[in-house]
Amino acid sequence: MKALFVHDHPFYIEDKEVYSGGSFPTSLWENYTTYFDSVNVFARISKNPSTKVVKSSVNDGKVIFDLTENYSSIPKLVFNLNTIKKELHEKINNSNITIVRLPSILGFIAGYICVRNRKPFIVEQVGSSRENYITNGSLKGKLISSFAERLNRYIVRKAQYVYYVTKTKLQNDYPTKGLTTSISNVILRELINKNDLDNSRFQNDTLKIGLIGGFDVSYKGQDILLKAVSSLDHNIKRNIELYFVGIGDYSWLVKLAKTLGLIENIKFIGPKESGKDIFNFLSNLSLYIQPSFTEGMPRGMLEAMSMGCPVLGSTAGGIADIVEDDFLHKPGDFIRISEQIENLYTDRDLLVSEAKRSIVIVEPYLKINLDTKRKEFYTKIIQDLKKDLY
Secondary structure: OEEEEEEEEEEEEEOOEEEEOOOOOHHHHHHHHOOOOEEEEEEEEEOOHHHOOEEOOOOOOOEEEEEEOOOOOHHHHHHOHHHHHHHHHHHHHOOOEEEEEEOOHHHHHHHHHHHHHOOOEEEEEOOOHHHHHHOOOOHHHHHHHHHHHHHHHHHHHHOOEEEEOOOOHHHHHOOOOOEEEEOOOOOEOOOOOHHHOOOHHHHOOOEEEEEEOOOOOOOOOHHHHHHHHHOOOHHHHOOEEEEEEOOOOOHHHHHHHHHOOOOOOEEEOOOOOOOHHHHHHHOOOOEEEEOOOOOOOOHHHHHHHHOOOOEEEEOOOOHHHOOOHHHEEOOOOHHHHHHHHHHHHHOHHHHHHHHHHHHHHOHHHEHHHHHHHHHHHHHHHHHHHHHHHO
16 A cells, blocks of 8 residues: 655755654654555655754655655745646555645645545644644735635545544534544653652742744744743742744844843753653753644643643644643733743642643553554555455
């Protein structure tokens, strides 16, 4: 069985190896190669060395990267649209099934081709199209957001199989009559034991707050977190350390921090690979905050919770699936975040209890638990495909 995977993700090539900015490590492809003989990845090629964070390529020949140079910008996409359509037509026809990760422009094109040609396909709905394009910081994104939302709904409605990364949010926004499952695209391989929590990270005068997110996009809310800390009482604010992890140019954030008088509070860590490096960092935080304007199921937040971090988050995407109402805020509401930080700063017992709660909440996201659900889903799909072949 041959599968085609389509998404907009930019991959970087060096010395015949393929790299990702962090979202597509080598281990991710096991989710597909366990069930399919080969996976052809159709995505964008990146010329930016900063996107070389984790290795994505697999040396067993099961994952083949076919990266297009025809979509390096929106104008180039429009100019090369017919070429991209032809490429995808051929690849879809040469595959037993197509997996489209949405929202993404290449995913929309592939999904539409599958619908029109009655080809079997799986939708991986990992976020909201409307949120994604409205909050991407560009006028073009805002202009296409309504069209993208309608097209996304149409493709999901027509899909035979849909894989949602949330428990309810995306299911309500993008309903389908096809076979569905709810499986996070974030895989946790281990959890810290409650008994191994170092409570000193919650009891120290200094509160270490972390956020993982690229600096080249505005929707991760780093500026919202800075504004929230700026609104704190001085006696609390001077004991806050902010740790920002991610790729990209963060000069805009430095400028804002200087304006708010917080430049001494912030530390820029740069990109970290998934695995031991990132988990060591997270296990020393007092609090993790995800003030995003758009999300699917946030990888950084789940990884933080697996290391016993208390969390605050916005109501975007699937965050409400894993965060209690008292610790949620509407996107952009830095005043509410400030109040929540103050509450946790003054009530350290609550901070500790939330740390323990985090570990319990993310247990269903362990690989062993997700693999069981994924096996049920893909086994049914393989059975259907074999019936069509014979």
